[in-house]
Amino acid sequence: MSDPLPAPEPTPSPDAQANAAALARFGALLREAADAGRLVQLMLVAYQGGVADIEALGQQLQRVIARPVLLRGQPHLSLVLRFPTKDITKNLPLDEAWHHLGLWLRDGAFRNAHLFTPTEEVQLAFSKKGKATVRVGKLSNAKPTAQTVTQIAAHGATHLTAPAEASAPAAVPGAHNRDKHRLIELSRPFLRELGVTDARGQLVPAMSRKWKQINKFIEVFAAALARSPLAQPPRDQQPIHVVDFGSGKGYLTFAIHDWLRHTLQREAVVTGVELREDLVQLCRGVIDKLHLDGMDYEQGDVRDYHPAQLNVMIALHACDIATDHAIHLGIRAGAEIILCSPCCHKEVRPQLLNPHPLRPILQHGIHQAQEAEMLTDGLRALLLDAAGYDTQVFEFISLEHTNKNKMILAVKRAEAGSADAVVAQIRDIKAFYGIQAQCLEQLLRADGLLPA
Numbered sequence: 494m495s496d497p498l499p500a501p502e503p504t505p506s507p508d509a510q511a512n513a514a515a516l517a518r519f520g521a522l523l524r525e526a527a528d529a530g531r532l533v534q535l536m537l538v539a540y541q542g543g544v545a546d547i548e549a550l551g552q553q554l555q556r557v558i559a560r561p562v563l564l565r566g567q568p569h570l571s572l573v574l575r576f577p578t579k580d581i582t583k584n585l586p587l588d589e590a591w592h593h594l595g596l597w598l599r600d601g602a603f604r605n606a607h608l609f610t611p612t613e614e615v616q617l618a619f620s621k622k623g624k625a626t627v628r629v630g631k632l633s634n635a636k637p638t639a640q641t642v643t644q645i646a647a648h649g650a651t652h653l654t655a656p657a658e659a660s661a662p663a664a665v666p667g668a669h670n671r672d673k674h675r676l677i678e679l680s681r682p683f684l685r686e687l688g689v690t691d692a693r694g695q696l697v698p699a700m701s702r703k704w705k706q707i708n709k710f711i712e713v714f715a716a717a718l719a720r721s722p723l724a725q726p727p728r729d730q731q732p733i734h735v736v737d738f739g740s741g742k743g744y745l746t747f748a749i750h751d752w753l754r755h756t757l758q759r760e761a762v763v764t765g766v767e768l769r770e771d772l773v774q775l776c777r778g779v780i781d782k783l784h785l786d787g788m789d790y791e792q793g794d795v796r797d798y799h800p801a802q803l804n805v806m807i808a809l810h811a812c813d814i815a816t817d818h819a820i821h822l823g824i825r826a827g828a829e830i831i832l833c834s835p836c837c838h839k840e841v842r843p844q845l846l847n848p849h850p851l852r853p854i855l856q857h858g859i860h861q862a863q864e865a866e867m868l869t870d871g872l873r874a875l876l877l878d879a880a881g882y883d884t885q886v887f888e889f890i891s892l893e894h895t896n897k898n899k900m901i902l903a904v905k906r907a908e909a910g911s912a913d914a915v916v917a918q919i920r921d922i923k924a925f926y927g928i929q930a931q932c933l934e935q936l937l938r939a940d941g942l943l944p945a
Contacts, residue, residue, distance in 0.1 A: 516625060520595070522629070535560075535608050536559070537605070553576070554574060557597075559594065564584055570594075614629075616628045616629075675708050676711045679704075709889065710748065723804060723830070733761045734761075734805070735763040735807065736803055738766045739767065740776075746765040749805075754787060763787060764788070766793045770792055776790040796815070804828055809833070810834055813838065813839045817873070820876075831877065832901075834899065835873070835899060841868055845865060845927070851926075874903075875915055877901070881909030
């Protein structure tokens, strides 16, 4: 008696086919983002078990965060495995990383995945009945997060293919990205020369706050760059010209130069502008010692400095209306990114006695100071909006020698659009508070950069 014919393979159920299609779509979007250099972050949450390497670590995995990085000039994925009491980081070559991620998704080890690009969030999720869905949402004025934005062209998620079927679902807890990933390596030579690290490349304890500030600043800038015109073809192949006004000892100036040229491998020209001659000479000495291409330090002031080219304007802790002059310079030069951390708000404060409904509140000095700060920076943000920028005002880590921690971030829109509605808002706010003059508005109107 001959052996029976092997039974035909069962036809996948409609649910399995739908899940396979959803995973295939998510994989295709991930490949597309990676190939285009637009992959910012991939986050896997709601771990369900079944991965031997993870189980061997002996704790419940909370999530996996994957970001593209460059190591020794080669593209990798940095995988941060988050546990309740520790993080484990694995920097893997792209093929190996894609292989692991593809298996974890296909085998149902995670029930939810979030793909972030500079403009979109793509979510892969399973319902309680096991149905996989893919949702694509646009990010509008997304708040900066700790994200690495590194080109990985010509390397895609080739191993992430659709499975035959998907496993059982589970509820998906909310995920919050607060990992300790640093965008600047402690081994970078400029940190040693500026006293952030010692001769062995170890962090000097007294500089721990400055080290956090440097990385926070680069996180903010990286996210802004990713959604600016500078990241879009063909601009993404052109040099970036950065001017940092009031750059001081240059912690952030050197950091942005190092991140652009070393980590992002982007052609960049970074200039620090500082009034104090001793700091200019100190930083020039570091530039010469490290043979840094595309970096310079000059003595000057924002009110009379005229850069030949400007894509990114930085002014941290420019006092009172010096911030207005810095923003005006950035707008007039057509800068794609403007980053300011305002300091002192003296101009508007004496004008706040007119709104009689608020007079009893503003009689207290601390309230008057807080109101002046809010109004000044609020008007600056609106004026940037009117000039064609998407603008955010948010809390930033306190920088050295001051407790001021507010940042104004403006990214130029591809199309400016009409400013009439914003100008009307500015007019109404000024009328309510009795504000007669605001420096930035006067500068913009004098140059014809603001509608009447």
